[in-house]
Amino acid sequence: MEYPYQPYRKLITRFVVGLYFLILLLRACSYNLPDQLCHPVFIETGYDLSYWAIRISRVDWLLTHNFFAGILFSVVLFALCIPMFLFPRKRIYFIIFSILFFILFAVSNIYLTHSQHYLALLVISSFVFFGRSDKTFSLLWEGLRYYLCFLFASAFFLKFYNGGQFQWDLGYVVFREQMATYLFLHPNSWLTQHLYSFFLLHPTIVNIGQKVTFLFEGLFAVGFFTKKYDRLLMFSAFFIFITTMLFSDVFFIEQLLISFLILISPKQWQRIDRSIKRIGGKPNKMPHKDNTSAIFNSSS
Amino acid sequence: MTYFRKLKKSNRRAYFAVGIFFGLSLLLMLINLQVSPFFVWNMYSVKEVRSPDEAYIAYKLWYNGKLFDLPVEQDHWRMYYAYTIAKFDALRENGDIDPFTAKLRFYKVPEVIAQQLVNNAQSEKKYPEWLRGYLSEVTGEKIQNLVVKKYWLSYQANEKLSVDSSAVIISIN
Numbered sequence: 001m002e003y004p005y006q007p008y009r010k011l012i013t014r015f016v017v018g019l020y021f022l023i024l025l026l027r028a029c030s031y032n033l034p035d036q037l038c039h040p041v042f043i044e045t046g047y048d049l050s051y052w053a054i055r056i057s058r059v060d061w062l063l064t065h066n067f068f069a070g071i072l073f074s075v076v077l078f079a080l081c082i083p084m085f086l087f088p089r090k091r092i093y094f095i096i097f098s099i100l101f102f103i104l105f106a107v108s109n110i111y112l113t114h115s116q117h118y119l120a121l122l123v124i125s126s127f128v129f130f131g132r133s134d135k136t137f138s139l140l141w142e143g144l145r146y147y148l149c150f151l152f153a154s155a156f157f158l159k160f161y162n163g164g165q166f167q168w169d170l171g172y173v174v175f176r177e178q179m180a181t182y183l184f185l186h187p188n189s190w191l192t193q194h195l196y197s198f199f200l201l202h203p204t205i206v207n208i209g210q211k212v213t214f215l216f217e218g219l220f221a222v223g224f225f226t227k228k229y230d231r232l233l234m235f236s237a238f239f240i241f242i243t244t245m246l247f248s249d250v251f252f253i254e255q256l257l258i259s260f261l262i263l264i265s266p267k268q269w270q271r272i273d274r275s276i277k278r279i280g281g282k283p284n285k286m287p288h289k290d291n292t293s294a295i296f297n298s299s300s
Numbered sequence: 301m302t303y304f305r306k307l308k309k310s311n312r313r314a315y316f317a318v319g320i321f322f323g324l325s326l327l328l329m330l331i332n333l334q335v336s337p338f339f340v341w342n343m344y345s346v347k348e349v350r351s352p353d354e355a356y357i358a359y360k361l362w363y364n365g366k367l368f369d370l371p372v373e374q375d376h377w378r379m380y381y382a383y384t385i386a387k388f389d390a391l392r393e394n395g396d397i398d399p400f401t402a403k404l405r406f407y408k409v410p411e412v413i414a415q416q417l418v419n420n421a422q423s424e425k426k427y428p429e430w431l432r433g434y435l436s437e438v439t440g441e442k443i444q445n446l447v448v449k450k451y452w453l454s455y456q457a458n459e460k461l462s463v464d465s466s467a468v469i470i471s472i473n
Contacts (some may be wrong), residue, residue, distance in 0.1 A: 003310075004303060030376035031437050037380065038433040041423040042387045044400075050336040055416045106336060112380060113387040120339050136311045142303060143318050150322070154329055155341040162332075162345040180356035184461050185445055200459035220308050248344075251375045258345045 003138035004266035006069075011273050012141060013088035013129060014239050015261055020101070021081040023122065023254050033239055034063035035070025044113035051110050060107045076100060084129075094129035104153070121151065121255050125262070141262075145223070148262045149233075152220035152240070159214060171247075172203040172209025178248040195246075204248075213243050227265065234263045317461050330464065355452035355464055362447045363435055377438055385448060387419070388427045389469060396421035428470045446472045 005012060027033050045051035045061075054060050062069045080097045083090065105119040124147055128140035159165040167173075179196060186192050199206050216236040223233055237259040245251040264272075304409050308315040325338045334340040361368040361381065370378040391398060398418040405414070443453035453461045 002306075002327060026376060030374070031434070032376055032380070036437060038430060040380070040384075040434075041426040042384050042391075042419055043417070043423075043428045044387065045417045046334070046400075048334050048336055052413070052417060056413060102337065112383050114383045115334065116379075117339065117341070117343075120337070123337050124339075131311070131314065133311075136314050139303075139307050139310055140314060140318070143307070146303065147322075150325070151339075151341050155343060155345070158329065158340075158342045158345040161330075162342060163347050164345045167347045167349075170344065170348055173350060174344055177348065177350070177356065180453055180461065181358040182372075182453065184358040185360065185367075187461075197459070200455075245372055249372050251372050297423075 003135045004140040005141045005269070006134045007111065008266065008269040008273060009134045009137045010088045011269060012261070013137075014085055016082045016125060016129075016258070017081055017088075019257055019261065020084075020097075020122065020126075021078070023119070023257075024078055024081070026253075027104075029079075030297065032108060033070075033074045034060075034104070034111075037064050037111055039065050040111040042113050043110050044115070046115055047108060048115060051106055051115075054098070054103065054106045054110065059103060060110050062105070063107055064111065073100065073103075077104065079187050088129075089134075091130055094126065097136075098123075098126035098130070102159050118252060119259050121148070125258055145227075145262050148259060149220045149223035152217045152236070155222070156214060156218035156221065159217075165214060169203065169207055171207045171213075174210070175199065175206050175247050178250075182249055191246075209243070209247075213240055218239055230263045230265055234260060237263070355454055356461070357386075357389075358451045358453055359389075359469075360449045360451065361385070361435075362445075362449075363432075363439065363443045364441060364445060368435065368439070380434060380437075384427070384431075388424060389450060391419055391424045392469065396424055428472055431470065432472055444473075446470065 002004055028036070031037070043055070045055055063073050065069060077097070077100050080100070081094055082163055083093045084097060087093065101119070102123050105123050108119065109115050125144060128137065128144050129141050131137040156208075164170050183196060217227075219236050220233060222229055237256060240254055241256040241259075304319065307318060321338075328335060328338045329340050331340075332340060332342065333457065335452050355377065368378075368381070398420070400420045404417060409417075428446070431448075432446050435446070436443050447468060449466055450469050451466045452464040454464055
């Protein structure tokens, strides 16, 4: 049996922990951590029962309204990155971090008054470090790649299921709606003058662009059967998030960065490992064997 | 199903955990109910229909006489304002009653729980002061005065936006 990510557990874990640290830093710098929200007043839970549990238990209130609890929560989140980085196989740190990170995700969304997916993929990613052995880690990391494919493929599927894809001008309607504030606030910006003005006058291009973006989402379904096209999937993820940024005025930088890490192949991890070795790290002793086996391979 | 077979042979516990996770994610996706961390990735999946006379809404915020306006690269610095101002406006327009209250009543959610899940008139009253405090943190300035204006906009024949009307919805001096 092949465990292609097994030799790179430490390396992958350290990269992901580094990303968690950077994302936490971004949140801290942009005043998004619970203790920085200045006792927020509005909430929104929708029908998400996990948010309900957080509200009923008053965990959200404790973290946003109690100065010491809020500070302690943020400090522990940051501090946990250190042992996670130094001891990538010590599961206990990852389990605690995962719980706290999930609470951060939920509390952030409750007070944002919108269930945004900024941190969602990072929440899922934190589960793969629960594996005791490196073999289990390899399998779970592979599973995370399949989850990423599920994420985009389900977004593709739901556009049919919920009917959005049958609306030809969906792209143009969403574009006008989402960008209204930007266009109103920046009538003379370069983007308004050169990019948005053009697209506003050419709805067909916007609608075709939306369908292309939608096809890029659908492309992830291929990822269930082969890993050969993972570079193309990386490009697709980049294209989807950049067009979302340009045409919907929302930037999911967290999702974009973790998607890249998830789609790095074992061979590429090997190259990264070698590059780090050259700088001064220790070599990995286990040989690499690339795996292109498929999740739905009926012949095996 | 090579992956699941491999997982089953290697680690039964992980096999059941991953299987249940994917199963529940699929199920909840089909009934369109997100229970985190079983996420439903349904962004822009429903039809968006607008009547021709429906206005586009935009908000402008001035603090100490300056316009608060950040680009999309600084999404994180502006998002707690961008989302909550719309919430404040929606509550204000709905007579201080959270629209979610009616939905919770429809599903007969016990009052003691429902109270924890909705906003009330008190939240709305506190919001302008909260906004002032939070923006002081974000901008690093002591905010003396703050104005939020709501605009009703429409696209003209040349696709330029024009203001149909406007109203001040928050003013602190």
